[in-house]
Every structure is written in structure tokens, then in C-alpha cells.
Amino acid sequence: MNFINKLSAAWTTNNSLLCVGLDPDLARFPAQLASEPDAIFLFCKEIIDATADLACSFKPQIAYFAALGAEGQLERICAYARQHYPHIPLILDAKRGDIGATARQYAREAFDRYGADAVTVNPYMGFDSVEPYMEWTDRGAIVLCRTSNPGGSDLQFLMADGKPLYQHVARMVADKWNRNGQCALVVGATFPEELAQVRAIVGEMPLLVPGVGAQGGDVEATVKSGRTAGGAGMMINSSRAILYATPQGSEDFAAAARRVALETRDAINLYR
Numbered sequence: 476m477n478f479i480n481k482l483s484a485a486w487t488t489n490n491s492l493l494c495v496g497l498d499p500d501l502a503r504f505p506a507q508l509a510s511e512p513d514a515i516f517l518f519c520k521e522i523i524d525a526t527a528d529l530a531c532s533f534k535p536q537i538a539y540f541a542a543l544g545a546e547g548q549l550e551r552i553c554a555y556a557r558q559h560y561p562h563i564p565l566i567l568d569a570k571r572g573d574i575g576a577t578a579r580q581y582a583r584e585a586f587d588r589y590g591a592d593a594v595t596v597n598p599y600m601g602f603d604s605v606e607p608y609m610e611w612t613d614r615g616a617i618v619l620c621r622t623s624n625p626g627g628s629d630l631q632f633l634m635a636d637g638k639p640l641y642q643h644v645a646r647m648v649a650d651k652w653n654r655n656g657q658c659a660l661v662v663g664a665t666f667p668e669e670l671a672q673v674r675a676i677v678g679e680m681p682l683l684v685p686g687v688g689a690q691g692g693d694v695e696a697t698v699k700s701g702r703t704a705g706g707a708g709m710m711i712n713s714s715r716a717i718l719y720a721t722p723q724g725s726e727d728f729a730a731a732a733r734r735v736a737l738e739t740r741d742a743i744n745l746y747r
């Protein structure tokens with residue numbers, strides 16, 4: 476099953492548009508767990524097991540693993556998710572962007588090494604920097620469009636031919652890059668007006684929407700702006716608000732993560 480079909484099935488099976496982000500930060504782990512040699516794997520495994528029936532996708536952010544030289548634990552957690560929850564898409568958040576020959580190596584890393592269903596990519600270097608990912612015809616390329624951070628406006632709001640740059644990205648991906656129906660876009664929940672603009676441009680294309688939870692994006696505005704006619708079309712990501720739902724040690728972290736994931740999924744579903 477390809478990425479888009481797998482995502483559509485997960486939306487239905489789990490009645491969820493929630494993407495659970497995996498941004499493991501040892502400093503925020505329970506102290507006893509943090510001292511384990513494979514603490515990152517164990518933490519992410521607990522989170523995955525606690526939320527797998529509530530999520531439409533999981534999104535490990537590679538920097539949290541690579542910064543600690545913990546790519547081996549990322550490999551293990553991706554393998555674990557694929558083995559135990561093969562119906563939930565796994566998105567590697569790596570925001571890659573480079574010339575084609577190098578992009579092909581990044582694609583091998585995302586799809587062969589980690590077995591991701593999709594990877595986030597940066598459009599700044601143009602189509603030949605994204606095309607190599609399309610050679611894996613059953614996987615997805617999720618292109619940065621209007622990111623959730625305030626500084627994204629520095630470039631993404633620049634006007635060209637009377638329109639902001641992020642709208643050109645949305646139009647270009649929808650009309651030219653998405654030849655095999657493998658593309659999705661990143662649009663921040665912190666920019667609901669722009670989310671609505673992107674939805675109007677790209678039709679049913681899936682959107683990865685980070686920014687609810689720790690970044691303060693409004694759930695109602697996000698869902699109403701980004702939903703498709705069928706009430707889906709988005710992976711609304713929350714990472715820290717789920718992973719660190721409770722002060723260290725005061726409650727079981729996985730139970731707290733489940734509680735917040737459930738609340739977030741249900742809050743999203745109110746407005747679909």
C-alpha cells in the first residue's frame with residue numbers, strides 16, 4: 476500500500492487526524508529511564524504503544540536522535556513501529572534539501588535505512604532536489620510550504636508575481652511536482668489563514684500541520700481551515716505537549732501522553 480492510501484486508511488481506522496511527534500529529549504525523561512543505555516528507544520516505544528490507536532501517523536524528528544549519535548535507536552524505533560503498527564504511516568521529519576545525487580542518498584536513508592513511509596523535504600533547491608524521493612513510488616515527499624515558525628515569514632511571505640512565495644510552492648507542487656500523487660505539504664497550525672489558502676490551491680492533497688500544543692496553534696481554526704470536504708486531509712502534529720504531558724516523575728509519562736493524545740484527537744474531531 477502506498478503512503479497516501481495508508482494515510483487514508485489510518486484516518487478512518489483510528490478516526491484520527493493526529494500525528495504523534497517523536498522528539499525525544501533525555502533532559503525531560505523520568506530520571507531512572509534517562510540513565511538506561513537505550514533510553515530513547517524505550518521512551519519512544521512506550522509513547523508509540525500508548526498512542527497507536529489514537530494516531531494517523533508517527534513523526535520522529537531526526538535531529539533529536541542524530542544530535543546524540545542515536546541513529547541506531549531511531550532505526551530500532553522505526554523497525555518497531557513498522558512491525559507492530561504497520562498500518563500507521565511513519566514520517567521521517569528530516570527537512571532534507573540538496574542536489575539530486577545527494578538527495579538520492581538522503582532518500583535511501585529515509586526509505587531504506589529507516590523504512591519511512593514519507594520524509595519532509597525543503598523545496599528551496601527546486602524539483603531536481605525533490606525528484607529522487609519520487610523514485611520510491613510507494614513513499615511520500617512532504618514539502619515545506621508555510622512552516623509554523625514566525626521566521627518562516629522572512630522568505631515564505633516574500634511577494635513574487637503578486638503572490639507570497641508559499642503560494643507559489645503550493646501551486647508548483649500541486650500542478651508540476653506531484654506527478655505520481657506522492658506529495659504532501661507542510662503548513663503550520665500557527666497560520667490558519669494561510670492553511671486555508673493552501674487547501675484552496677491543492678485540493679485534496681494531504682497536509683502535515685505542526686504547531687498545535689506547545690506552539691499554541693488553535694485546534695478549531697486549524698481544522699476548519701485545513702480540512703477537506705470529507706473532513707480529513709491533515710496530519711495535525713503535536714510532539715512536546717504529548718511526550719512531556721506531565722511534570723517529570725509525577726505521573727506515568729506514557730499514561731499522560733495517552734491522555735493528552737486522546738484529548739487532542741477528540742478536540743480535532745469536534746470540528747471535522
Ligand SMILES: O=c1ccn([C@@H]2O[C@H](COP(=O)(O)O)[C@@H](O)[C@H]2O)c(=O)[nH]1
Binds near residue numbers: 686688689712714
Ligand atoms: O513548520 C514546521 C515543520 C516541522 N515542525 C516540527 O514539528 C514538531 C513540532 O513539535 P511541537 O513540540 O509540537 O512544537 C517538531 O519536530 C518540529 O521540528 C514544526 O514545528 N514546524
